[in-house]
Amino acid sequence: MTDSAPLLACEGLTCGYVVGHHEVLAVDDVSLAVHPGEILGITGPSGCGKSTTLRLISGRERPDQGRVRMGGVDIWEGARRGPRLPRPGFVMPVFQDPVASLNRRWPIWRSITEPLTVGRRRMSTDERRRIAREQMGRVGLGHLDERALPARLSGGQAQRVAIVRALVAEPSLVVADEPTAALDVTTAAGVTRVLREAADSLGIALVVVSHDRNFLAVLADRLVRMDHGRVVERTSREDLQRHDPTRPYPGHQTVDITPADAGDPDLEGRSTDAPGRPNPSNEELSL
């Protein structure tokens, strides 16, 4: 893992918005990288630039300055309209509000398999329903009717559907913005296991934004903390887990925040030693 090239490498990302007569610098010189199978957490107070960073690194928004490279390719170099992703479905999003992220008029089989139809062969309804059922079974939703509408699902069920939808076309990168914020603790733990499994068994890289540092301490391999648009702290998983989670995090080890191509710890890969990683023992959750 440590020898692998970063799947996502961002350097010097800067993004501002004009609000009235002022410019808000939402993201200020952010550099980070993620490797296949790695989960990077981004945390920080409200308004510090987490969601904007996620939009920039997933190609949903163009930075004012800086580069976003996916699979070694600068996605904005020479781009006239949208980003030039390595392939369709290379990056998939998971949003905070799972029900709102699904088309409320579509049965869930249609939402789950919709990414499979983009730029690919036509698939019959029967085939799509079969695939949806198969995918649902893998995240503990095998008992649900794939013809149900999202309104029939609980928040946790809807988020699993949204995650399956994000994973079905085998993305290389999944970006998730507060994926458990709308869920209770138990449901959130199930969703956390599904995300971890996606990284471990499918080698998918994940970038997860959350204001909840304890949640990220369990899920992520590395954590960056942002404040006022900047990365102010980078923490390894080992450092996170050395700390008693029942107490607030004091100043744990702060490492350098130099640009990604100048010896950035983000580019040096993840640690494989992850003692506190949630154990995805539930077979149903296996992806």
Ligand SMILES: Nc1ncnc2c1ncn2[C@@H]1O[C@H](COP(=O)(O)OP(=O)(O)OP(=O)(O)O)[C@@H](O)[C@H]1O
């Ligand atoms: N489309 C936009 N237009 C104007 N200002 C924006 C826009 N998007 C973000 N901002 C501003 O940029 C700053 C960073 O916002 P962002 O949503 O990225 O922060 P955040 O850390 O995700 O916040 P939260 O945790 O509350 O969602 C904020 O001051 C916000 O008001």
